[in-house]
Amino acid sequence: MMHLQLARKTWPGADSAVLADIELHVAAGEFVCLVGPSGCGKSTLLALIAGLDAEFSGTLRASADLGLLFQTPRLMPWLTVRENLALVLPQGRCDAHALELLAAMGLDAATLDRYPGQLSGGQQRRVALARAFAARPRLLLLDEPFVSLDAPVAQRLRELLLAQWQAERPGVLFVTHDLDEALTLADRIVFLGGAPAQVVLEWRCGVLRPRSPAAVAGQRAVLLGAHPDLLAGRRGCGPAQESADG
Numbered sequence: 001m002m003h004l005q006l007a008r009k010t011w012p013g014a015d016s017a018v019l020a021d022i023e024l025h026v027a028a029g030e031f032v033c034l035v036g037p038s039g040c041g042k043s044t045l046l047a048l049i050a051g052l053d054a055e056f057s058g059t060l061r062a063s064a065d066l067g068l069l070f071q072t073p074r075l076m077p078w079l080t081v082r083e084n085l086a087l088v089l090p091q092g093r094c095d096a097h098a099l100e101l102l103a104a105m106g107l108d109a110a111t112l113d114r115y116p117g118q119l120s121g122g123q124q125r126r127v128a129l130a131r132a133f134a135a136r137p138r139l140l141l142l143d144e145p146f147v148s149l150d151a152p153v154a155q156r157l158r159e160l161l162l163a164q165w166q167a168e169r170p171g172v173l174f175v176t177h178d179l180d181e182a183l184t185l186a187d188r189i190v191f192l193g194g195a196p197a198q199v200v201l202e203w204r205c206g207v208l209r210p211r212s213p214a215a216v217a218g219q220r221a222v223l224l225g226a227h228p229d230l231l232a233g234r235r236g237c238g239p240a241q242e243s244a245d246g
């Protein structure tokens with residue numbers, strides 16, 4: 001599905017690499033979260049995997065059948081919701097699957113003819129989530145798609161994402177700096193850290209879904225009990241940071 005063997009990624013003009021010696025894979029149907037502190041290189045890594053940046057040394061094998069979802073929904077403001085969805089579809093118009101996706105995201109038919117500017121932030125993310133699944137990608141890359149949303153809205157969107165992933169089973173690589181979000185979603189968590197960033201830990205999440213907040217808190221305690229230094233000295237790793245940093 002996706003296999004990256006990254007030797008180095010160095011930004012032009014930089015003295016040192018931002019990422020080095022990273023091996024990362026996502027199996028078919030697997031949900032992998034990539035966690036690391038702000039600025040460590042998560043988005044940079046995702047852009048390499050998405051094929052948006054070819055300036056690195058190493059090898060990448062990734063499905064060309066890609067869906068992408070970013071921090072901001074990136075809907076075209078001059079196109080209606082229907083036209084935004086049609087944009088990613090080979091036939092250039094909304095098919096039954098796309099309409100079902102919109103409905104599954106809790107958006108009614110009237111939404112189809114609205115422009116993104118006429119929707120709330122949460123509704124725009126729902127449209128972007130539907131669009132990411134609309135072309136039935138085999139590999140879905142998500143870069144902090146639910147950041148800066150109210151907690152209940154973000155939680156609802158996570159549920160919608162999981163439901164759709166379980167229905168269609170693409171391989172997923174989901175970037176987040178929020179450990180609890182990763183523990184809620186992932187089959188496996190890959191932790192990045194250091195400078196240049198490398199994989200510091202891989203953690204398999206065995207708890208059945210849906211995972212309650214109590215189950216997530218329990219997993220966090222087990223993880224940080226086994227790896228007490230995992231979040232030490234880091235910024236921006238969500239609620240777990242406070243407990244880890246004491």
Ligand SMILES: Nc1ncnc2c1ncn2[C@@H]1O[C@H](COP(=O)(O)OP(=O)(O)OP(=O)(O)O)[C@@H](O)[C@H]1O
Binds near residue numbers: 041
């Ligand atoms: N186009 C660019 N040119 C030069 N440096 C860049 C560029 N894009 C990102 N960087 C640098 O690369 C490093 C990693 O950035 P990146 O956005 O990948 O981090 P991140 O882990 O995704 O952060 P966050 O969680 O805050 O989104 C940062 O130091 C950033 O300043």
